[in-house]
Amino acid sequence: MLADPARSAAEKQTALEAWVREYLALTTYEISCPALRDPTLAPAGKTGVIVSTLMDYRLVKAIAEAGWYPAFKALCEEQMMVVLENSIFPGLTEQVEQRFSSTPLTIERLTGNSDGAITGWAFRDEATAGKLPAVNQFRKIAKTIETPLLHIYQAGQWTFSPSGLPVSILTGKLAADGVIKRLAKQGRADQSGDDSGGRR
Ligand SMILES: Cc1cc2nc3c(=O)[nH]c(=O)nc-3n(C[C@H](O)[C@H](O)[C@H](O)COP(=O)(O)OP(=O)(O)OC[C@H]3O[C@@H](n4cnc5c(N)ncnc54)[C@H](O)[C@@H]3O)c2cc1C
Numbered sequence: 001m002l003a004d005p006a007r008s009a010a011e012k013q014t015a016l017e018a019w020v021r022e023y024l025a026l027t028t029y030e031i032s033c034p035a036l037r038d039p040t041l042a043p044a045g046k047t048g049v050i051v052s053t054l055m056d057y058r059l060v061k062a063i064a065e066a067g068w069y070p071a072f073k074a075l076c077e078e079q080m081m082v083v084l085e086n087s088i089f090p091g092l093t094e095q096v097e098q099r100f101s102s103t104p105l106t107i108e109r110l111t112g113n114s115d116g117a118i119t120g121w122a123f124r125d126e127a128t129a130g131k132l133p134a135v136n137q138f139r140k141i142a143k144t145i146e147t148p149l150l151h152i153y154q155a156g157q158w159t160f161s162p163s164g165l166p167v168s169i170l171t172g173k174l175a176a177d178g179v180i181k182r183l184a185k186q187g188r189a190d191q192s193g194d195d196s197g198g199r200r
Contacts (some may be wrong), residue, residue: 013068017075019030024079031084031127042173046097051080057115064105065106073101113157119164120157136161145175155179 030052035042104116115122135144142157155171157163
């Protein structure tokens with residue numbers, strides 16, 4: 001539809017707005033209230049609600065290029081509040097004092113994650129699958145920490161795919177263990193007077 005030259009920009013926007021509204025009415029949401037665990041995260045008597053859903057990077061990118069990204073964000077925020085108001089959270093809309101939203105474009109800009117993925121490298125289609133610049137087989141995860149640079153280890157969401165918090169923590173531990181192991185080896189080599197050992 002976006003590529004259809006027979007449709008005007010206004011027609012495309014109207015059709016897409018309707019699609020986005022319907023999508024947001026039918027999709028699922030992840031909802032969290034961090035101040036329930038840590039009350040210092042909100043002023044007394046108030047709270048914050050984070051509502052997340054899946055959104056296609058290519059769609060948001062096309063909307064931004066078509067020039068109505070701010071309107072798209074406002075539409076999503078309003079429609080998500082309508083959905084919650086009419087389902088699990090009656091009275092939500094009138095209690096919201098401040099709101100803002102992030103999209104895959106925001107995540108791409110702030111983190112550098114490919115296609116605005118929530119973590120590291122985006123899931124790719126078959127044409128690019130297996131060509132990520134990261135280890136993607138769990139049995140090879142120990143290799144994620146290796147770099148071409150001597151004495152430099154790496155860890156985190158870009159070193160393995162698919163990643164996430166557990167992989168980021170695990171690769172951090174692997175890298176830290178690697179450094180400890182190398183220093184111990186180097187220490188032993190220094191003690192024995194062999195300064196070539198343990199430096200690689
Ligand atoms: C909305 C959202 C929901 C998510 N939900 C989940 C989930 O449910 N489960 C899950 O497993 N994962 C989830 N993730 C993914 C998870 O948050 C990431 O995979 C993880 O935080 C990555 O950890 P990291 O240490 O590799 O990178 P980051 O947490 O991004 O840490 C990198 C740090 O480096 C700093 N930095 C960047 N550049 C520089 C520089 N030049 N100099 C110094 N410091 C710099 C950054 O400020 C940042 O603090 C989610 C992510 C998002 C965005």
